[in-house]
Amino acid sequence: MLTFFPRAAMDTLTAKVQLRKQLRSARRGLSAQQQTLASDRLLRVIKPLLGQSRKRRIALYTAMDGEIDLSPLIAACRRWQIELYLPVLHRFKNSLLFARYDATGPLRPNKYGIPEPYQAVLIKPWQLNLILLPLVGFDQQGGRLGMGGGYYDRTFANAQRWPRRPALLGVAHECQKVGHIPLAAWDIQLDGVVSDRHFYPNHPA
Structure with missing residues (x-):
């Protein structure tokens, strides 16, 4: 079955x-030294945000394909006794637990090829306080360019019906910032x- 997109949607894609x-x-072009420095700097930038309320349950990611490495942040969260979670592909849907x-x-x-916890306790997204999302590109309006799989978009498509919605923060190297991310109707916006x-911070109008 063929799927037809409007011209504007095709232009966006x-x-x-x-x-x-x-x-x-x-x-990918960042050197190992630049990657290590970025990871350390990221911890300094994000630490005040976590310290405001000491989020109890935080989801993050394992870095691949040049994504900024969260190892220093993960170590710090464990010292602060914050519960950490990783995304897991839903067995029957193209979404995440x-x-x-x-x-x-x-x-x-x-x-x-992305590592996932094996035989671990699964929870729903609304049981988290904060989710740190990997991204390919971002803008200052909360626009996020992902890898194209749409897993996060589908996961949060009906978030308005949840008991509560966790805060969504993208994580990236500064070189991934652009003036504007072209968004489709189904794209989630970040906080x-x-x-x-x-x-x-995203300040919606």
């Missing part, structure tokens, strides 16, 4: 493909983005 290729190349991420818990790669240089 084309723009995203081109931008995604450009920005993935930029983050979240699994407890313990220091000694086993991980295994999913179909995309803000944390880079290795700044925190960019």
Whole structure:
């Protein structure tokens, strides 16, 4: 069965493909030293945000493809006794659940090669306080360019019906910032983005 998109939607998809290729190349081009420095800087930028309320349950990600590494942040959260979770692909839907991420818990790669907790306790997204999302590109208006799979978008498509919605913060290298991310109707917007240089809160009109 063929799916037809309106011309405007096709233009948006084309723009995203081109931008995604450009920005993935930029983050892959960072040296190991630049990556390590970015990880340390990120912790300094994000620490005041966590300290405001000491979020009890935080979901994050394991870095791949040049994404900013969260290892220093993960170590700090464990010192602060914050519960950590990782996204897990839903078995029957193209969406996400979240699994407890313990220091000694086993991980295994999913179909995309991304490590997931194995035989861990799963929870629903609304049971989290904060979700840190990986991204390919971002703008200061809360726009996020992901990898194109749409898993986060589908997961949060009906968030208005949930008991509560966790805060959504994108995480990126500063070089992934652009003036404007072309958004489709189904794209989720973030509450803000944390880079290795700044925190960019989203202030919707």
